[in-house]
Amino acid sequence: MEPPSAAARATAAPSFRSQTNAILRKNLIFQYSTLDQAPSCPIPNPPEWPALVQVPLPGYRAVQDSSSLFTGLPDASCRKTQSCPASVPFTGANRTLSNSIMHSLFTSSPLSNISDYKSISSLVLGTDVPGSSTGFVEPAFDSDRPIYVLQSQCKSNDSVTVPITIGPINAQKEIKCVQGLPLWRNSSATINKETFQGYWKGKTATGINEIAMAYDFQDSNEKHFNVLAMYNSTYQNVSYIPTPFGLLRIPRSLNAVSNAYLQLVQGSGVNMLLDFTKEMPKHASRLTFDFSAVVGPLFFEWVVVLLFPVMLTYLVYEKQHKLRTMMKMHGLGDGPYWIIYYMYFLVLSTVYLILFVVFGSVIGLDFFKINDYGIQFVFFFSFVNLQIVLAFLASSFFSKVNTAQAIAYLYIFGSGLIAGNLILNFIEGGKFPRHWITVLEIVPAFSLYRGLYELGQYAITASQTGNPGMRWSDLNDPTNGMRDVLIIIILEWLILLPIAYYFDHAASTGHKSSPLSVIKRLLKKDPTWRRITVNEIADKDIHIEMDKLDIIKERETVDQVLQQQTSGYAVICDDLKKVYHGKDGNPDKFAVQGVSLALPYGECLGILGPNGAGKSSFISMMIGFVKPTSGNAFVRGFSIQNDMEKIYNSMGVCPQNDMLWETLTGREHLQFYGRLKSLNGSSLDLAVEESLRSVNLLHGGAPDKQVKKYSGGMRRRLSVAISLIGDAKVVYMDEPSTGLDPASRKSLWSAVKQAKQDRAIILTTHSMEEAETLCDRLCIMVNGSLQCIGTPKELIARYGGYYVLTITTLPEFEQDVENLVLKLSPNARKVYNLSGTQKFELPKQEARIADVFTAMESFKKRVEVQAWGLADTTMEDVFVKVAKGAQSSEELS
Structure with missing residues (x-):
């Protein structure tokens, strides 16, 4: 009794x-x-x-x-x-x-x-x-x-x-x-x-x-x-x-x-x-040892949720290394991404738990053998669906893999221990109200523990009394909490699924607006040519010099194109600005200040500038990494403010930092991104082979080698090949030749030249040789604003109407050298002087090459000249002159 x-x-x-x-x-x-x-x-x-x-x-x-x-x-x-x-x-x-x-x-x-x-x-x-x-x-x-x-x-x-x-x-x-x-x-x-x-x-x-x-x-x-x-x-x-x-x-x-x-x-x-x-007398019984009765539901809970950190690591890894964004920029939308990963995690979890149940049954654990397998399948399958949704939801709040892993493991072990103490004591104590136990089971770890606890109790009772384990009819028993657990898990899954999708979408796109505005953007169908008039740089006076004719002309071109419904321009930037607001009392940083550009198809535009000029910030806005503070840009008619999902379908990107999977080979990368560009079959194989050949990665086993074994230069070439594969009409390349040897650089340039025939390419670089070789037009950016724009010859003609004369003598003859140059060109300007080496700019209208050679021959007879040279203006000279002039103007203002 x-x-x-x-x-x-x-x-x-x-x-x-x-x-x-x-x-x-x-x-x-x-x-x-x-x-x-x-x-x-x-x-x-x-x-x-x-x-x-x-x-x-x-x-x-x-x-x-x-x-x-x-x-x-x-x-x-x-x-x-x-x-x-x-x-x-x-x-x-x-x-x-x-x-x-x-x-x-x-x-x-x-x-x-x-x-x-x-x-x-x-x-x-x-x-x-x-x-x-x-x-x-x-x-x-x-x-x-x-x-x-x-x-x-x-x-x-x-x-x-x-x-x-x-x-x-x-x-x-x-x-x-x-x-x-x-x-x-x-x-x-x-x-x-x-x-x-x-x-x-x-x-x-x-x-x-x-x-x-x-x-x-x-x-x-x-x-x-x-x-x-x-x-x-x-x-x-x-x-x-x-x-x-x-x-x-x-x-x-x-x-x-x-x-x-x-x-x-x-x-x-x-x-x-x-x-x-x-005590009551009792008969003899067979001595049995049930491992599941010893370890209890806590051990099984840890086994079941062990996949949660694995799934979270997958998602946060791609977020941390911008692989998710890279896939989006090549046409993989949030919906397909969710379906692919959700099904992958679901298959992985289902196989894992089937093996878990089969293994437990084979070794003879009553926990699995006695209870109805249908109940076990529904319970585990519904929970793994909830666990997948929780992984997606949690990934929206993490940006580092190590942090996500640490918190995930703390969660699964800590919540298991708490559930083991609270749920077990509340159920067996008999004094805690049942409805409050149900409220506790809203926490997924608690609901999992309660379900495992019920299965364990039925298994223990069945093994000792000979009764069958848990059956579907037992769910109607008011003392059996399995029915409440199943209802809670399924309802949580249905509720958290759209919430997790919204947070994941907002995190991946950078939107911080309400769900209603996101729905409106998703439902918006037809892009319209309009200018963004909202200026979030309130109370900030950003002065942009407009006295440069080439900048004024480019601005007028942009205004004219924006008034047209259709145009032959692939990219149009309309007064694009980006401000990074200062923290801890630091002033705001104006990374991009009112950039206006119009780029037609078949043209490669090079953006030059010193470090910190705003080149990478500009590219990041164009490819959707960051949101513009104000202004707008249109890529093939779609706004980067509202229609990045549509822009991604026709865009290729070679980012400044390589975004690659360490465990995939070069060929597998290109096959994956080629499929995102709607390539398949023989056309995909041909495109992959051609891409590998164009960047000099076809030989030496490089195509089938894992990326983690690639050198820095090989990774860079693979990133360029990814940006060019398929039919991307707009390609962004952020310093594509960084770290390449001369031979690989020449091969890369040939690939870019061939690819730009029917595309628009925006390229940033620090190599003047690369800029003159690849770019149809160049613009120089300093302190976030454009200083000039035009073809290389136009820029050299505009800013390079002088010869550069360099003379090296002993330091005591510096004044003699300066007097000689002033005789040759009264308006000559000294631009460099260090330990006897002096560099002068001689206006072409004042100095003749023959006169310079004659004067130098005569000068060498009187003074020991260690070295001298006369050169025409190069693009590098133009860059240095424009950059120094802009920085000087900025300091004066």
């Missing part, structure tokens, strides 16, 4: 005389058993032991405190001498009868009358040992703690030693007297309040109450006995008890109060004998 409930009642009929002899002849035996006691050995005749009541530890028995809420309690000084009585509060409708019963409850016979443990069976015995599982023997008799006899009065140090033989126990047991102190209370509510307050006031590690036992005699009288026995039910679930139910020790308290009533109404010779208690 199961343990008694939280309140036990004893009733007696009015006709006691007719039943007296029967009561005297009857021995009451209280028995109960748990499933995990002695699982294999037969126990046909378990040992018997006297029934006990639970007595508080001497140091925690109820005493009077400063609140004076309860009367009759002893002074706290008794705790020091370990002599505090065991308080027994009581109440009832008939106070006189209740007092009489309680004064008959405890005897006053001396302990010296006790000779063996048989003679103590009729006494009110107690123990302060917690009521853990018995193991077929009352734990109080297998402890060094004494057995107490509750009496009305005790002499000081009143104790006796009695030989105890109970089953395997054969020892001398100390029997001590404890005074039982009956205390009248006005109601059961007062007793409950006193008991509850005493429990918390004690603050004991074992949860022992200060009150021994309590009674409510209710409407009892001489002809009707109705008593409510109250006790501390926390003993059945103390944390160190290995079984769900421990000993409550209620039978002796009921027996004692029943005898007190009988003796009051029938005389001292009438009583109800309670000789002993014992």
Whole structure:
């Protein structure tokens, strides 16, 4: 039979005389058993032991405190001498009868009358040992703690030693007297309040109450006995008890109060004998060891969620290394990306969990074998779907793989431990409201643990009783939480799926607006040519020099093209600006200041500029890495502010930093991006071979070598090949030849020249040779603004109307050299002077080459000239002149 409930009642009929002899002849035996006691050995005749009541530890028995809420309690000084009585509060409708019963409850016979443990069976015995599982023997008799006899009065140090033989126990047991102190209370509510307050006031590690036992005699009288026995039910679930139910020790308290009533109404010779208690006999069973019962749901939870960090790492890795953006720039939208990865993770997780269940079944774990496989499949499959969505959702908030991995592992291990403590204690404690347990299960780790816990409990019960494990019909059982778990998991999956998609989309595009505005942008169909008038650089006066005719002309071209519905221009930049707002008191950084450009098909535009000029910021805006602060740009008619998804389909990018998968080969990279450009079959193979050949990666095993084994130059060439594969109409190349040897650079230039025939290419570089070789037009950017634009010849003609004369002599002849140059060209300008080496700019209208050679021949006869040279203006000279002039103007302004 199961343990008694939280309140036990004893009733007696009015006709006691007719039943007296029967009561005297009857021995009451209280028995109960748990499933995990002695699982294999037969126990046909378990040992018997006297029934006990639970007595508080001497140091925690109820005493009077400063609140004076309860009367009759002893002074706290008794705790020091370990002599505090065991308080027994009581109440009832008939106070006189209740007092009489309680004064008959405890005897006053001396302990010296006790000779063996048989003679103590009729006494009110107690123990302060917690009521853990018995193991077929009352734990109080297998402890060094004494057995107490509750009496009305005790002499000081009143104790006796009695030989105890109970089953395997054969020892001398100390029997001590404890005074039982009956205390009248006005109601059961007062007793409950006193008991509850005493429990918390004690603050004991074992949860022992200060009150021994309590009674409510209710409407009892001489002809009707109705008593409510109250006790501390926390003993059945103390944390160190290995079984769900421990000993409550209620039978002796009921027996004692029943005898007190009988003796009051029938005389001292009438009583109800309670000789002993014992466990139920049991048959022998086969000894089994179920690993799943030992490790529990916590281990299985960790196994199931182990794929969560793996999936999160995949997603954050591609985000950290900009691979996700790279794929988007080559035409892979968010929808296909989600479908591909979702299906990949789903197949991976499903195979993983199928192998997990199969392995558990093969090695004989009842957790898997006994429970219905259909329930297991639905439970695991629904949870892995939720786990995939959680991985997508979590990836939106991380930018570093290491951080994501660390937090993911902390989450799975920490949440498992918390679930193991909270859910297990709340379910088995039986006191936590069920609906609050359901609320806790909203946390995915808690719902997983609850489902595994239910499967484990059914497996344990089935293996010990022979009953089948969990079946679909068992989901209707109100004590089975699996149905609630399945509902919660499926609902969470359906709710979090669109939320995760929105956050992922916003993170990948850089949008920080509301979901409604994102939906509007997604539903927008037709792009319109318009100028962005919103200027987020409020209160900032950005001065752009407009006195340069070439910049003015380019601005006019942009204005004219924007008024047309169709044009032959691939890229149009309309007053594009980017400001990085300063933090911690630092000023704002104006990376791009009002750039306006118009780039037709078939042209390669080179952007030159010193480090920090804004070239990479400009490219980053054009390819969707960052959002412009104001202004707009149109690529093939689509706005970079609103239509980047459409622009990506016809765009190729070679970023400044290589964005490649370490474990893929060069050929696999090109095949992947070629498929994104709608290439397949033989056309894809041909395009891949041609791309590898054009960047000199076709030989030496390079195509089939993993990228992590590539050198820096090989990675760069592969990035260029990726940007050119397919039919990308607009290509951005950010310093494409960085780190290349001369031969590879020449090969790369040939590939770019061939590719620009029907495309628009924007290229940034620090190599003047590369700029003059590849670019049809060049623009120089300094401090975020354009300084000039035109063909290389136009720029050299405009800014290079001079010869450069360089003369190296001993330092003491520097003045002589300067005098010579001024004779050749009165308006000559010294641009360089260091340790005898001087460089001058000679206007072409003043200096003739023949005169310079003649003068130098004559000068060499008078002065030792170590070296000299005369050169026409180069693009490098133009770049240095424009950059220095712009920086000087910026400093002056």
